[in-house]
Amino acid sequence: MSSKEQFNQISPSEFFYRNRDLAGFSNPTRSLYTAVREFVENSLDACDHSGVFPNIEMTIKAVNTEKPDPKQYILTVKDNGPGIPPKHVPLAFGTVLYGSKFGLKQARGMFGLGATMAILYGQITTNKPVKVKSNSDGKIRNDFEMLLDIQKNKPVILKKEEKPSSELGLSVSICLDGDYSKAGTKIRDYVYQTSLITPYATITFNDPKGEKFHHKAIIRSMPPAPTIIAPHPYGIDVETIRRMLVDTHYQIPNVDDKMIEKVRKELGMSKKKFSYNDIMKKTEKKWKSLTRPVRVVIALMSFLEADFEKLQRVRIEDVDLRNNKLVYWDYSTSQTLVSDMDVESPYYKQLANTVQGESLTHFLTKRFQRVGPTSAVEFCKFAKFKPESRVGNMTDQELVKLSDALQTYEGFRSPDPTCLAPLGAIPLEKGIERRFEPDFSAVVQRTASAYSGFPFVIEMGIAYGGNIESRGTTVYRFANRIPLLYDEGSDVVLKVVKDTDWNRYKVKNDSAPLIIVSHICSTRVPYKTVGKENVADRPEIEKELRLALQFLSRKLAGYMSKKGKAEMAKKRANLYSKYLPLIAQFCTELSGNKKEPKYEKMIKEETNIGEEANIEEKTE
Amino acid sequence: MKKKQNKKPEKDKSKELIEILKKHGAQVYEDLENGQFPKFSIPNRSISNIMYDKKLRQYILGTNTSLRSSRNTSQLRSFTQLLWLAFFANKLTHEKKSSTLRDVYYSSQAFAVDFEDQGESDNIIVDLEAVLSKPRENFFVFPEERSSIFGDLTIEYTIPGYEGKKQNLSTHPDGYAIGPSMTSAQLADTSAELVIAIEKGGLFTRFVEEQVDKKFKSIIINTGGQAPRSTRTLLKRLHEEMKLPVVILTDGDVYGEHIAMVIKSGSANAAHLRELTVPDAKWMGVWATDIDKYKLPTIPMTESDIKRCFDLQKDPRYQEGIWKKELEVFTKIKKKAELEAFSKYGLTNITDKYLPEKLELAKSL
Numbered sequence: 001m002s003s004k005e006q007f008n009q010i011s012p013s014e015f016f017y018r019n020r021d022l023a024g025f026s027n028p029t030r031s032l033y034t035a036v037r038e039f040v041e042n043s044l045d046a047c048d049h050s051g052v053f054p055n056i057e058m059t060i061k062a063v064n065t066e067k068p069d070p071k072q073y074i075l076t077v078k079d080n081g082p083g084i085p086p087k088h089v090p091l092a093f094g095t096v097l098y099g100s101k102f103g104l105k106q107a108r109g110m111f112g113l114g115a116t117m118a119i120l121y122g123q124i125t126t127n128k129p130v131k132v133k134s135n136s137d138g139k140i141r142n143d144f145e146m147l148l149d150i151q152k153n154k155p156v157i158l159k160k161e162e163k164p165s166s167e168l169g170l171s172v173s174i175c176l177d178g179d180y181s182k183a184g185t186k187i188r189d190y191v192y193q194t195s196l197i198t199p200y201a202t203i204t205f206n207d208p209k210g211e212k213f214h215h216k217a218i219i220r221s222m223p224p225a226p227t228i229i230a231p232h233p234y235g236i237d238v239e240t241i242r243r244m245l246v247d248t249h250y251q252i253p254n255v256d257d258k259m260i261e262k263v264r265k266e267l268g269m270s271k272k273k274f275s276y277n278d279i280m281k282k283t284e285k286k287w288k289s290l291t292r293p294v295r296v297v298i299a300l301m302s303f304l305e306a307d308f309e310k311l312q313r314v315r316i317e318d319v320d321l322r323n324n325k326l327v328y329w330d331y332s333t334s335q336t337l338v339s340d341m342d343v344e345s346p347y348y349k350q351l352a353n354t355v356q357g358e359s360l361t362h363f364l365t366k367r368f369q370r371v372g373p374t375s376a377v378e379f380c381k382f383a384k385f386k387p388e389s390r391v392g393n394m395t396d397q398e399l400v401k402l403s404d405a406l407q408t409y410e411g412f413r414s415p416d417p418t419c420l421a422p423l424g425a426i427p428l429e430k431g432i433e434r435r436f437e438p439d440f441s442a443v444v445q446r447t448a449s450a451y452s453g454f455p456f457v458i459e460m461g462i463a464y465g466g467n468i469e470s471r472g473t474t475v476y477r478f479a480n481r482i483p484l485l486y487d488e489g490s491d492v493v494l495k496v497v498k499d500t501d502w503n504r505y506k507v508k509n510d511s512a513p514l515i516i517v518s519h520i521c522s523t524r525v526p527y528k529t530v531g532k533e534n535v536a537d538r539p540e541i542e543k544e545l546r547l548a549l550q551f552l553s554r555k556l557a558g559y560m561s562k563k564g565k566a567e568m569a570k571k572r573a574n575l576y577s578k579y580l581p582l583i584a585q586f587c588t589e590l591s592g593n594k595k596e597p598k599y600e601k602m603i604k605e606e607t608n609i610g611e612e613a614n615i616e617e618k619t620e
Numbered sequence: 621m622k623k624k625q626n627k628k629p630e631k632d633k634s635k636e637l638i639e640i641l642k643k644h645g646a647q648v649y650e651d652l653e654n655g656q657f658p659k660f661s662i663p664n665r666s667i668s669n670i671m672y673d674k675k676l677r678q679y680i681l682g683t684n685t686s687l688r689s690s691r692n693t694s695q696l697r698s699f700t701q702l703l704w705l706a707f708f709a710n711k712l713t714h715e716k717k718s719s720t721l722r723d724v725y726y727s728s729q730a731f732a733v734d735f736e737d738q739g740e741s742d743n744i745i746v747d748l749e750a751v752l753s754k755p756r757e758n759f760f761v762f763p764e765e766r767s768s769i770f771g772d773l774t775i776e777y778t779i780p781g782y783e784g785k786k787q788n789l790s791t792h793p794d795g796y797a798i799g800p801s802m803t804s805a806q807l808a809d810t811s812a813e814l815v816i817a818i819e820k821g822g823l824f825t826r827f828v829e830e831q832v833d834k835k836f837k838s839i840i841i842n843t844g845g846q847a848p849r850s851t852r853t854l855l856k857r858l859h860e861e862m863k864l865p866v867v868i869l870t871d872g873d874v875y876g877e878h879i880a881m882v883i884k885s886g887s888a889n890a891a892h893l894r895e896l897t898v899p900d901a902k903w904m905g906v907w908a909t910d911i912d913k914y915k916l917p918t919i920p921m922t923e924s925d926i927k928r929c930f931d932l933q934k935d936p937r938y939q940e941g942i943w944k945k946e947l948e949v950f951t952k953i954k955k956k957a958e959l960e961a962f963s964k965y966g967l968t969n970i971t972d973k974y975l976p977e978k979l980e981l982a983k984s985l
Binding site: 571572575576579580582583584586587588589590591592593597598599601602 | 641642644645646648649650652653655657658690693696697699700703704706707710731732733
């Protein structure tokens with residue numbers, strides 16, 4: 001048996017370097033496509049969050065056009081977003097797992113991981129630095145050239161320049177191994193479909209062959225930006241609860257110089273030396289305006305009878321409420337000391353509350369969405385907790401019990417969808433109308449629903465006929481405004497579409513010019529794979545998709561039967577104008593009359609009926 | 621022995637037809653003038669509306685009719701086709717120009733009345749027959765000629781260019797084709813006392829050679845298999861206008877038996893017509909019982925022959941007399957014999973021996 005096994009810690013960069021397949025960088029074809037996605041999506045997210053109409057220009061250029069694929073390409077994505085302040089640039093593009101997307105709201109990317117992965121991939125395959133040009137203040141553009149130190153997970157800045165520029169935005173350029181001849185179709189599809197689901201964005205793609213794909217924005221309104229919200233009880237686990245407890249203001253604050261400075265400031269006693277009594281007097285006057293951490297520190301000071309100088313010399317070790325003792329370490333004497341706490345003191349309650357944490361009901365209503373005082377009390381009954389029990393005192397077992405109960409209790413209202421950013425029915429319909437130019441289109445936005453505590457909204461559109469050239473049902477899938485292009489086979493949307501009996505809706509499935517656009521918005525889309533290309537069939541999501549599709553199919557059926565009627569009337573009129581003259585001619589000769597009968601009026605009447613049906617259809 | 625004609629002359633027939641056509645045309649004209657969609661009422665020719673009339677001894681149509689309206693877009697096209705055909709038939713009858721089913725199909729193309737195929741135009745022709753209750757020969761649409769006639773019969777042509785010209789049908793040994801000119805001719809005179817219809821051309825020639833016409837005072841007609849309708853019309857006229865009995869000689873099998881039956885009582889296909897049957901015609905052979913009686917060489921029946929036997933057993937016309945009896949024997953022996961089978965006993969055996977015996981027997985049928 002080997003006893004000399006080595007245990008090494010690896011940096012996140014190294015982990016992803018070793019497992020780059022997971023993130024979609026498995027081969028030159030897939031990698032080129034994934035890199036495009038990551039940069040374009042970051043740009044769109046940045047513009048969305050700052051409320052700017054995105055104008056994104058993407059360029060792929062071969063380093064050496066003569067060489068056969070796979071070969072080195074330079075990928076550049078430029079946006080008009082808010083840019084990144086220069087001090088954050090090295091970390092944002094030179095560190096794995098650095099980002100601003102760790103809150104609970106809908107965004108295209110989850111962690112800002114992909115862009116760094118793309119940079120990492122580029123660096124591995126070509127050993128060329130990433131070039132970042134960022135302008136975040138509208139005055140100066142900062143140009144960086146950087147490499148990633150994979151083992152240390154740190155950026156290495158090779159070059160840094162400043163140039164005056166008034167144009168806000170960010171441009172990222174990497175050199176990477178890619179195969180455009182194979183990835184080209186997907187990339188063009190991706191750009192096209194992105195423009196469909198982001199109709200307020202202008203997206204331009206300059207491809208390596210010199211072709212330009214320009215998708216102009218077709219609407220001038222942006223859907224409301226999502227807000228960051230508290231988590232829903234259904235989506236919680238023990239670790240999250242523990243973090244939430246730590247992350248409260250109810251901790252005993254760390255009494256360092258900074259904290260002392262804060263106390264002085266709030267009391268308005270920054271400059272001079274003050275006695276303990278002076279401090280207490282001032283506190284009584286100012287109590288109401290003090291922040292909670294400051295109040296706690298002052299409470300401690302009151303039991304220690306300490307002024308600021310003394311406070312600097314101690315470290316609080318324990319607040320023992322059972323014995324009403326305060327235990328602390330004194331640096332000047334290097335020993336642990338104990339001070340009694342007066343239960344009658346007004347500061348005692350302050351300290352006690354802080355140490356015990358909030359009451360359970362308070363914790364639930366404040367820290368979670370969709371939990372009010374009533375449902376909090378109801379929940380406590382269900383979970384067999386005392387409503388007034390303090391979360392700070394909970395044992396590990398109790399936390400597990402609480403977490404389990406939160407997920408099994410059925411009384412909570414469904415998650416708050418304000419953290420979602422669906423496109424909206426009107427922009428979606430406009431996008432569909434402008435991009436496909438169909439004869440008929442309809443869209444629906446379902447009300448928000450939730451699966452395992454994660455809210456989601458289904459938006460769906462249907463388009464038929466007109467300039468749609470494809471035959472059979474074409475499905476465009478989107479999740480959080482990202483087109484899903486790979487792995488279509490196992491996707492829940494396709495499953496739902498496939499299950500539909502189109503004959504019921506008067507549509508010939510294999511020859512109909514039919515397009516379905518499906519958009520799933522969620523704070524967490526349940527992807528089946530890390531590559532984020534197909535959505536797993538959660539029953540809640542499947543049900544919503546089904547309802548949306550049924551609604552649209554019924555509308556389509558209505559259109560089809562009207563269209564059928566109008567076409568029939570037109571056909572009738574055509575038939576009458578073809579045959580009635582013949583009938584008139586033959587019967588005139590047969591009956592021996594000289595003049596033909598006056599039949600023209602009859603054709604006219606029939607034609608009018610046909611036109612009426614047409615008009616009716618258009619005004620609908 | 622001279623027979624006088626007593627039916628209305630062919631001229632009147634045409635006149636009557638033209639009158640009916642004009643009446644229909646005028647009705648359509650009037651409807652259009654009044655802003656109404658014209659329509660035809662057509663006797664329903666579906667199987668459910670075909671029944672056997674024991675009195676008339678033929679299939680007839682029931683009282684069901686279907687309406688073909690020009691308002692209904694699914695019927696508009698066929699309505700127009702039907703009216704066109706009436707118009708075209710009127711023209712043919714006026715000009716006494718004969719045509720065939722195929723001619724009609726092609727003629728339609730000059731008038732922008734398109735038929736998809738000849739089948740469609742054939743159907744419309746039958747529709748017009750049904751509307752008018754007249755066979756198409758009356759409006760100068762004839763079948764391809766393949767049957768012929770020989771014997772002492774004098775006819776008088778009515779077709780343009782030959783009007784009034786007479787012709788005796790015993791001067792050419794190959795016989796005379798039963799075509800449009802024959803069908804529309806007046807039957808003037810005959811010395812014959814009998815009409816023998818025979819299924820096959822070969823035997824027809826033998827009969828002429830052996831002077832069956834003279835020996836048995838007969839007119840010989842080659843039906844060329846299933847008798848065309850113009851031939852059946854001629855047979856009917858010979859029977860009715862010249863008062864001649866009709867006997868039929870066919871191969872000894874179910875098909876032969878049915879050829880005789882169609883001459884006698886028509887077919888279900890022509891249930892809408894009344895001028896194609898000779899209810900008194902007699903089938904005198906070759907019977908199933910003759911096969912054994914005359915020791916004729918036989919051929920085993922095929923499966924489709926046997927199936928045909930069972931089909932015909934369900935036909936109401938095969939429920940009595942020799943029709944029933946012979947069919948049962950055919951079904952039992954599962955053998956058949958052709959007319960030529962008599963040649964085993966000498967080429968003239970059929971005319972010398974078989975024919976006289978059968979003719980004698982036929983008198984008692």
